Amino acid sequence: xxxxxxxxxxxxxxxxxxxxxxxxxxxxxxxxxxxxxxxxxxxxxxxxxxxxxxxxxxxxxxxxxxxxxxxxxxxxxxxxxxxxxxxxxxxxxxxxxxxxxxxxxxxxxxxxxxxxxxxxxxxxxxxxxxxxxxxxxxxxxxxxxxxxxxxxxxxxxxxxxxxxxxxxxxxxxxxxxxxxxxxxxxxxxxxxxxxxxxxxxxxxxxxxxxxxxxxxxxxxxxxxxxxxxxxxxxxxxxxxxxxxxxxxxxxxxxxxxxxxxxxxxxxxxxxxxxxxxxxxxxxxxxxxxxxxxxxxx
Numbered sequence: 001x002x003x004x005x006x007x008x009x010x011x012x013x014x015x016x017x018x019x020x021x022x023x024x025x026x027x028x029x030x031x032x033x034x035x036x037x038x039x040x041x042x043x044x045x046x047x048x049x050x051x052x053x054x055x056x057x058x059x060x061x062x063x064x065x066x067x068x069x070x071x072x073x074x075x076x077x078x079x080x081x082x083x084x085x086x087x088x089x090x091x092x093x094x095x096x097x098x099x100x101x102x103x104x105x106x107x108x109x110x111x112x113x114x115x116x117x118x119x120x121x122x123x124x125x126x127x128x129x130x131x132x133x134x135x136x137x138x139x140x141x142x143x144x145x146x147x148x149x150x151x152x153x154x155x156x157x158x159x160x161x162x163x164x165x166x167x168x169x170x171x172x173x174x175x176x177x178x179x180x181x182x183x184x185x186x187x188x189x190x191x192x193x194x195x196x197x198x199x200x201x202x203x204x205x206x207x208x209x210x211x212x213x214x215x216x217x218x219x220x221x222x223x224x225x226x227x228x229x230x231x232x233x234x235x236x237x238x239x240x241x242x243x244x245x246x247x248x249x250x251x252x253x254x255x256x257x258x259x260x261x262x263x264x265x266x267x268x269x270x271x272x273x274x275x276x277x278x279x280x281x282x283x284x285x286x287x288x289x290x291x292x293x294x295x296x297x
């Protein structure tokens with residue numbers, strides 16, 4: 001893979017989404033509104049989805065990896081559910097094919113993690129998005145109910161780490177469904193793309209047909225926009241530092257200040273502090289009337 005320079009944008013890439021919620025909230029139905037999806041049904045629940053899409057009905061990990069070439073025909077792979085896929089199928093596979101996993105549970109979790117990461121890497125290499133579905137588990141903190149993806153131990157840590165977005169799907173006050181990407185004290189969430197909480201169209205609304213496809217497209221766009229904004233900020237800071245290094249008189253000090261003020265607000269104080277050194281050495285001060293640097297009297 002070629003090096004991406006600091007001033008270059010990362011190319012658009014496939015994304016990984018983890019969507020979880022209580023049974024019956026419509027996780028599977030929402031997921032199949034993604035672009036050209038195939039549903040990998042590890043939980044035998046595909047027949048409950050509102051929309052019917054191509055489905056791989058699985059009973060073991062081999063059923064999935066044997067279809068790797070088939071996944072090239074799709075734009076989105078949906079794992080339904082994470083717990084069945086990792087904790088049941090892949091853990092069983094690890095014990096059957098890896099001697100170390102038979103004797104040591106930690107090694108088994110390690111094998112599961114490595115195998116699933118390799119699967120995700122393969123999907124990325126063929127430019128396929130991945131949606132991982134999970135049921136919601138629940139804890140109580142006083143009167144508060146706290147929801148999180150129902151996946152065991154290290155498998156949960158793995159899927160949460162690799163996911164670009166983690167969303168909790170639930171019903172709102174008006175019975176509309178909301179996909180919560182914004183973290184709060186009641187849910188586990190992750191919002192790399194800064195999408196916030198998204199109201200899902202009603203299943204009878206034509207907009208529902210592409211609901212998840214639109215969310216994934218927005219995720220990719222926002223991630224690229226953030227990268228571009230970061231590159232612009234880095235470029236502005238570099239230009240300001242170069243301008244500070246060139247300060248030899250009033251006009252060059254003025255130019256440095258203009259460059260500093262073009263930088264992100266959070267970086268301006270530190271850059272002005274850097275400018276203070278040359279100003280002091282040259283005996284320059286700001287003339288309030290003209291807004292220019294002049295020689296101190």
